[in-house]
Amino acid sequence: MTAIRASILLLLGVLAHSAVRANDWPAPITDYLQTLGAVESAPARSSLEPLFVAALAVQDHTMHIQDSQAWLETLPDAEFDELQRLLRGMRLSRGYDVYAAPDPEFFRQLSLDKGLDQDRAFFRRYRQSWGDDLLPTYLRQTSRVAPCVRYSEGIVPDLYLAWTDFRRAFPQAYVGYARQFVADLEETVTLGTCACGDQDSVEHELSGFLTLFAQSPATPGIVARLQQLEDDPEKLPVNCR
Numbered sequence: 001m002t003a004i005r006a007s008i009l010l011l012l013g014v015l016a017h018s019a020v021r022a023n024d025w026p027a028p029i030t031d032y033l034q035t036l037g038a039v040e041s042a043p044a045r046s047s048l049e050p051l052f053v054a055a056l057a058v059q060d061h062t063m064h065i066q067d068s069q070a071w072l073e074t075l076p077d078a079e080f081d082e083l084q085r086l087l088r089g090m091r092l093s094r095g096y097d098v099y100a101a102p103d104p105e106f107f108r109q110l111s112l113d114k115g116l117d118q119d120r121a122f123f124r125r126y127r128q129s130w131g132d133d134l135l136p137t138y139l140r141q142t143s144r145v146a147p148c149v150r151y152s153e154g155i156v157p158d159l160y161l162a163w164t165d166f167r168r169a170f171p172q173a174y175v176g177y178a179r180q181f182v183a184d185l186e187e188t189v190t191l192g193t194c195a196c197g198d199q200d201s202v203e204h205e206l207s208g209f210l211t212l213f214a215q216s217p218a219t220p221g222i223v224a225r226l227q228q229l230e231d232d233p234e235k236l237p238v239n240c241r
Helices: 003-022 027-041 049-062 077-086 104-114 117-129 155-169 175-191 199-212 219-231
Strands: 090-093 099-102
Touching (some): 027 049, 027 077, 027 104, 049 090, 049 099, 117 155, 175 199, 175 219, 199 219
Antiparallel strands (some): 090 099
């Protein structure tokens, strides 16, 4: 047996082992890998929504808590490393920060290469909405457990406009996710708390939001919150304590 032939056989053995091992993972993981492979190998563009749904299923499974630990944390180091290698398009972390989430930039690029119009529009907004730390861009990490809200930086209204425009343009695409992100933004401006800045920054953001989106379902709550900040700001302080 020549050295070249031996190397080829060794490589084929490694690939075969990897393929078998991939099939040993829980169903959400194998479903994601199969869906990703189908998207990448398809000769024509197709919807990426089934792949995104599969990615969220992986997120749910790997972050499922049992006995105070996420499933991801229970894996031996070698299996965790293999899972990271297999799950292209997912970002995994364990240790001080434990998370599993779709990689915004991976999906944005995939939408440009393989997706439809609604996919490109969705993942452009998805990338806009999540920072490199996988925290929503309208939040900022602090020394406390909870992040603070970046009021008065123009981020919340920009995201709200982007996602409400998406829902109008593609009402049948990514319905649940887009609806929830809009609802989260509406809750953020309605509560007007946990601010990174001071009360003036919150009042400025909420007043500007009312001007831009007078027909938003959040309007009554924002009006009430502004009145509360004027009458009794200590009832619900703008800064989390």
